Amino acid sequence: MNKNYFSVCFLSFFFLFLFMMLNFFFMLYFIMNNMVLFLEWEIISFNSLSVVMSILLDWMSLLFMMFVSLISSVVIYYSKSYMSSELNLVRFIVLVLLFVFSMILLIISPNMISILLGWDGLGLVSYCLVIYYQNLKSYNAGMLTVLSNRVGDVLILMVICWMMNYGSWNYVFYLEFMKNDYCMIYVSFMVILAAMTKSAQIPFSSWLPAAMAAPTPVSALVHSSTLVTAGVYLLIRFNSLLVETLFFKLLLLVSSLTMFMAGISANYEFDLKKIIALSTLSQLGLMMSILSMGLPLLAFFHLLTHAMFKALLFMCAGVIIHLMNDMQDIRFMGGISIYIPMTCLCMNISNMALCGIPFLAGFYSKDLILEMLSFSNFNFLIFFLYYVSTGLTMFYSMRLVMYLMINDYNLLSIYNLYDEDFVMIKSMLVLLLMSVISGSMLMWLIFYYPYMIYLPFNLKFMVIYLSLIGLLMGYVISNMSIYSLNKYLFTYNLSTFLCLMWFMPSLSTYGLSYYFLNFGQKLLKNIDFGWSEMYSGWGMFNIVKNYSIFYSIYQMNNFKIYLFSFILWIMIFLILMLF
Numbered sequence: 300m301n302k303n304y305f306s307v308c309f310l311s312f313f314f315l316f317l318f319m320m321l322n323f324f325f326m327l328y329f330i331m332n333n334m335v336l337f338l339e340w341e342i343i344s345f346n347s348l349s350v351v352m353s354i355l356l357d358w359m360s361l362l363f364m365m366f367v368s369l370i371s372s373v374v375i376y377y378s379k380s381y382m383s384s385e386l387n388l389v390r391f392i393v394l395v396l397l398f399v400f401s402m403i404l405l406i407i408s409p410n411m412i413s414i415l416l417g418w419d420g421l422g423l424v425s426y427c428l429v430i431y432y433q434n435l436k437s438y439n440a441g442m443l444t445v446l447s448n449r450v451g452d453v454l455i456l457m458v459i460c461w462m463m464n465y466g467s468w469n470y471v472f473y474l475e476f477m478k479n480d481y482c483m484i485y486v487s488f489m490v491i492l493a494a495m496t497k498s499a500q501i502p503f504s505s506w507l508p509a510a511m512a513a514p515t516p517v518s519a520l521v522h523s524s525t526l527v528t529a530g531v532y533l534l535i536r537f538n539s540l541l542v543e544t545l546f547f548k549l550l551l552l553v554s555s556l557t558m559f560m561a562g563i564s565a566n567y568e569f570d571l572k573k574i575i576a577l578s579t580l581s582q583l584g585l586m587m588s589i590l591s592m593g594l595p596l597l598a599f600f601h602l603l604t605h606a607m608f609k610a611l612l613f614m615c616a617g618v619i620i621h622l623m624n625d626m627q628d629i630r631f632m633g634g635i636s637i638y639i640p641m642t643c644l645c646m647n648i649s650n651m652a653l654c655g656i657p658f659l660a661g662f663y664s665k666d667l668i669l670e671m672l673s674f675s676n677f678n679f680l681i682f683f684l685y686y687v688s689t690g691l692t693m694f695y696s697m698r699l700v701m702y703l704m705i706n707d708y709n710l711l712s713i714y715n716l717y718d719e720d721f722v723m724i725k726s727m728l729v730l731l732l733m734s735v736i737s738g739s740m741l742m743w744l745i746f747y748y749p750y751m752i753y754l755p756f757n758l759k760f761m762v763i764y765l766s767l768i769g770l771l772m773g774y775v776i777s778n779m780s781i782y783s784l785n786k787y788l789f790t791y792n793l794s795t796f797l798c799l800m801w802f803m804p805s806l807s808t809y810g811l812s813y814y815f816l817n818f819g820q821k822l823l824k825n826i827d828f829g830w831s832e833m834y835s836g837w838g839m840f841n842i843v844k845n846y847s848i849f850y851s852i853y854q855m856n857n858f859k860i861y862l863f864s865f866i867l868w869i870m871i872f873l874i875l876m877l878f
Contacts, residue, residue, distance in 0.1 A: 304388040308379040311392050315372035315399065322365035330358045330744060337409065337471075353469055355409035359599065362744070363406050363532065366603050367525050369733070370610045371399045373726045374520040380722035381516055381617055391431065395520065398424040402525050406532065409471040411459045414533070418455055418497070421526050422448035428517045429510050440509040443808060447506040451496035451530070454489040461486050474540045483540065490537050491546045498530030498583050500550075501557045505804035507580050511572040515617030518572060523579050523613050524606030531586045531602055538595040551591035551677075555684040558584030560801055562691030566698060566776075567798035571616050571627045574699060577800075578653065579609055581688060588685070589668050592675060600745055601664035607737050608652035608660055611730040615646035618723055619703070622716050629699065633706035638716035643704055645727045650696045652734045654766060655689070663738035665689070669762050670752045686761060690769035697773025706777070 328334070336356040343350045375395060382388055401420030408414045422445060430441035464482055465473050477483040494500075499507040510522050521527075534541065541547050561580035568574045582605045590598040619635065619642065620627055636643040648659065655665040672685050708714070718724070757764075789797070796802065832838070854861050 305379065307389050307392050308375060311396060312372050312376045312379075315368045315375065319365050319368040319372060322361050322368060325356075326358055326361035326365060326744075329356070329361060351410075352413065353410045354407045355471060356407060358744075359535070360406045362603065362741075363599075364403055366606055367399060367402050367406070370524050370606060370730070371395065371520055373729050374516045374610070374614075377519070377614055377617075377723055377726040378514075378516045380720050381621065382514065391514070394424055394427055394431075395517070398428070398521060398525075402529070405529055409469050411455070411462055411468040411470055415452070415455050415459065418493075418529065419452050421497075421529055422452060425510070425521055425526055428521060429513045431514055431517070432512065437512040440506075440512040443509045444506045447496055447499075447503045447807070450503070451493040454493040454496070458486055458489045458493070461489070470537070474537070477540055484544070487537070487541045487544050488546050490533065491541065491550055494530030494534045494587075495550070495553070496530070497533075498527055498587060499557075499580055500530075500584070500587060501553045501560070501803075503807070504557060504560070504580060504800060505807045508568075508573045508576045508800070509804070511570070511576050515572070515613060515620060518576070519610045519613035519617070522576060523609035527579060527583055528586070528602050528606065531583065531590065531598060534587070534590050535595045535599055538590065538593075542593045547591045547593075551588050551681065554584045554587035554591060555681055555688075556584075557581075558588065558688040559684045559691070560803075562688045562695065563797050564800045565695040566691065567794070569628050569630055571620065571629050571632075571699075572613075574629070574695060575609070575612050575616055578612075578692070578695065581692060582609070582653075585665075585668065585685075585688070588681075589671070592672070592677070594668075594671060596745055597664070597668055597671060600741055601668060603741055604652075604660040604664045604738050607730055608649040608734040611645055611649040611727060611734050612653065614723070614727050614730065615642050615649065618642045618720065618727075619646075621720075623710060626710060629702040631710040632703050632708070634704065634708045635716060636704040639718040641718045641724055642727070645731050646703070647700065648731060649734055650700060652738075654693045654696050655762065658739070660734050660736075660738035663742050666762060667750070667752075670754065670759070671750075673754055673758050673761070674752055686765050689762060690765035690772075693766045693769030694773045694776075697770050698777050701774065701777035 329336075334357070336354075338354040338356070340352045340354075341349055342352055375392060378388075378391065378395070382391055385391060398421065401417045401424060403417075405414060405417030405421065408417060425448070426441050426445040429444050430437045459468060461482060462468050462470065462473070465477075467473075477486065496503045507522060507527065511518055513521070558581050561577045561584060565574050565577035565581070568577060582601070586598045586601050586605070589601065618639070619632065622635075622639065623632060626632075652659040652661040655661045657666075669685065669689065672682065799805065
């Protein structure tokens with residue numbers, strides 16, 4: 300690797316790591332003193348016009364910034380090895396840094412304009428990173444990603460227009476006031492819809508698995524822990540405004556369905572990165588739905604713990620994909636725990652954290668969320684979707700473990716798997732530590748007083764029952780022949796429906812464009828190549844051509860008349876000149 304590239308990687312890593320430490324200590328100080336820092340920087344003041352850049356620093360923004368900078372520093376260090384054969388490594392690192400900068404701008408903004416800047420920056424840089432490997436599949440995935448996110452950008456712009464009514468865009472000041480205002484309905488609707496596009500909830504879900512065309516470090520940073528949680532973060536900030544609205548109740552239903560849909564689709568998927576992407580989608584559904592119940596701190600808690608183990612899971616997947624000769628299909632893998640024990644250790648621990656195995660990071664947030672759900676008075680549908688989705692998480696995690704580590708190796712007869720890429724291992728160990736301790740650490744930081752959740756024995760153990768059922772199902776179904784479950788339980792059509800994310804990728808691509816493209820083709824055929832051609836370009840040419848043919852015949856055959864007409868023309872010309 301070029302020395303220059305190495306120094307860029309190291310500098311970026313060092314800067315972000317220092318930034319993370321700084322955020323950590325500030326965050327502790329802010330929590331201990333219960334502080335909020337609101338900074339306003341007046342960029343320009345002219346007569347009564349003032350353009351002000353405002354920054355809001357409280358424990359929440361500092362904590363989130365700390366996690367973002369930790370993951371991005373580790374990912375950049377990981378990229379030093381993962382992207383070592385890349386010619387334009389500096390371009391990649393610059394894109395990642397731009398992404399981190401956009402994310403930080405979004406986190407610290409109490410102002411809709413600067414939120415739009417960060418939000419749009421995330422969408423744009425995400426597009427650049429998805430199309431990083433320039434081929435048709437990446438291009439299609441990138442277009443789907445950027446156009447889905449564009450809906451959210453437009454909605455944020457509309458929120459900015461609505462907030463013109465209040466005299467300033469600093470929404471932090473108006474949250475209490477807007478509660479009693481009629482216009483609040485529009486603002487809340489648009490904010491929720493914008494968050495649904497960024498966090499890939501049900502009508503917009505198809506872009507998240509498609510975005511796996513990006514390099515794996517990008518998936519670890521962007522599509523697991525930061526970009527997709529921007530929508531959740533926005534809703535946490537707007538929470539006091541939205542909590543009693545009808546849209547939040549609709550969001551609860553939609554996000555629970557997203558969680559369920561992603562859990563089912565992950566069990567049908569064979570692409571390693573797409574399984575992890577669908578798992579991310581499932582957890583996003585969990586965050587959004589617990590937020591809709593009016594528990595923003597729990598959603599924030601799960602957002603942070605999830606970021607840790609999901610980034611680690613993607614990093615392990617990246618190592619495995621490298622060793623498998625860039626093969627992502629899990630049917631070709633198997634038995635790799637013998638050859639790459641360190642990577643498999645990280646993979647298993649992050650998988651266990653995802654499933655909510657006690658005392659790992661995921662357990663603290665997931666268990667608390669499910670107990671608060673049991674504690675609240677929601678109907679059976681939401682209850683069912685939550686618990687079944689938790690069981691499905693265990694199901695696809697077990698299936699992944701079976702395919703990767705327990706079954707036989709299927710790729711090549713001669714293979715060389717090694718676990719000695721120490722740059723990747725070291726970066727993974729940082730996140731491994733965080734995947735183990737971050738849950739309890741955040742529990743002490745975020746919740747100052749203990750919750751007393753008193754439930755009946757069976758309800759308290761419901762999570763464990765479902766996890767065990769999911770574990771058993773995952774084990775049994777991975778050992779079955781491939782189509783047997785579909786043959787005995789489901790019809791072919793139902794399996795197709797469940798496999799293809801409830802037809803969402805098709806609906807959000809062909810479903811939207813088919814009629815317009817079809818209409819365009821008819822216009823082209825009948826108007827452009829039909830009537831307009833006949834009465835303009837080709838038609839005029841045809842008339843002139845026919846006349847010229849007639850005149851040429853006339854000239855050749857009737858020379859006397861031709862000469863006479865020539866004299867006639869000259870006479871007419873002379874008469875006109877005289878008069």
